[in-house]
Amino acid sequence: MAGLTHCPTGIDGLDKITDGGLPAGRTTLVAGGAGCGKTLLATEFLVRGVERGEAGVLLAFEETAEELAANVASLGWDLDRLQAEGKLVVDYVKVDREQIDMTGDYDLEALFIRLGLAIDEVGAKRVALDTLEVLFAALDDTARLRSELRRLFAWLKGKGVTSVITAESGGGSITRHGLEEYVADCVISLDHRVSDQMAVRRIRVVKLRGSTHATNEFPFVIGATGFSVVPVTSFGLEHPASTEAVPTGVAGLDAMLGRGGWFRGSVTMVSGESGTGKTTFAAAFADAACSRGQKCLYMAFEESAAQLARNMSSVGLRLDHWMDEGLLRVHANRPTELGLERHLTTVYEQVELHDPDVVVLDPVTDFTALGGGLDIKALLMRIVDYLKNRQVTAVFTSLNHPLGEDTALSSLIDNFVHLRMLENGAQRRRSLFIQKARGMAHSHHVRGFELSEDGIDILDAVAEAAP
């Protein structure tokens, strides 16, 4: 007997941790508490299905079709249009205990009929039921209900549709009513925890028949385009390419670039040894964004917000002022205090929360304290990919850009600026060069620079030697 085939859901990251997708033609149970993203997962499963040419049916027990459509509109999903185009059926199943009396034996045949009708209407390949808990609240005779749901799962299998069924977690088992007993093929658990005053969403594949699925918990975020399960290196190259220049905050550097700044949505790595001024460049970039009235998220991994503000005030950058104005948000924590995935989650969540125009990660080097090199690369790729998709312009700082040789990451980083301290006789002088600035006819000169109360001053070329 051949193993299960997988139905790629199209949900970012989920297919990776399920070894290629949910079991095709089978039922997947998605369990979780209130507000953990069950409805969104079920809905996205259908929306992504339509994108792949697979029509879908959503039996919604908790929200009306209108409410659902309104809730996901911000993610760019137009459920009304999908329905009008005959690619999706949303059937709101209203079972209101207030209007229902019970007497004697019953079955759920009417629900089967409704579902069958909807499946036939659009030729659905995907079905989602969200959430079965409502039936337990509305109907008597739990034993009868459970046996009917067991029949429903078998019926769905017989229909050959790939289905996602959501249920509340609780009661010491995966789902409150033990429905996982009836779903042999795939069980996924969602979790929304708050620890260290930080909310973290996690997903875990509890059971997946015939597969070497990843068993860990993975953080996920509900981003601008839906679900995103984090530790995955699947990234696309479909980012928009803006020609809008975002000033670097250093006039001399803008001039060296020839375009007046970094391209919007690009990612710049400022690297250099300790004490070369990486943070100052990052802070100048943040300061410039705020002076234009833009929002900046500054992820500080070595200094507290107060330290950063104090240190930068010595070079004429008033970060505290922008913090007060609400334009600059400094989120300071040490990577070692958090798990690797938590860390990425934090970046995601801060971006979602603050909706910045520019982002600084200072430094990304500290991520190496968190784990193996492979993980770090994957993590940074995810961050870069995410920021680019949002068209956020980002500056990372890095100690001696240890990632420079990595072709995959290097291809994602648009610009490299390298800072150095050059010994010249008895003096050490600061200098920089642009190793790469994608899409710009930038200077190839090594330039000296000085830090003063007025900021960063790029000097005339100190050496004509090309890098």
Place this chain on the structure above:
Amino acid sequence: MTDSHPTAGDANGASPGPIGTAGAPGALADSPPPETWELRLYVAGETPRSAAALANLRRICEEHLAGQYSIEVIDLLERPQLARGEQIVAIPTLERRLPEPVRKIIGDLSNTERVLIGLDLRPER
């Protein structure tokens, strides 16, 4: 197709007017002249449970609503879109369409007392 059972044509229900049983609801007497109870029973094919529900319903109506009710039996296998339109999930479901508000009673209607309460023919105690 739809099996309609207006009382007028029902061989069993010959007695005119409401039967005044001991526990007859005041609601009936208070209501403006002949109120009609429009009932629908949703079934899916011919099953023993559905047959039992219909038999129970007919008996209860004859005893308490003679001459004042109509029963429409809807087979959802034939009219599946009504399951969606009328928000039916379970079989059998009895729907009191009139008088309003609409009420639903799920099950084989084996407990007469509960049916009477569900239909508002007997005040809930």
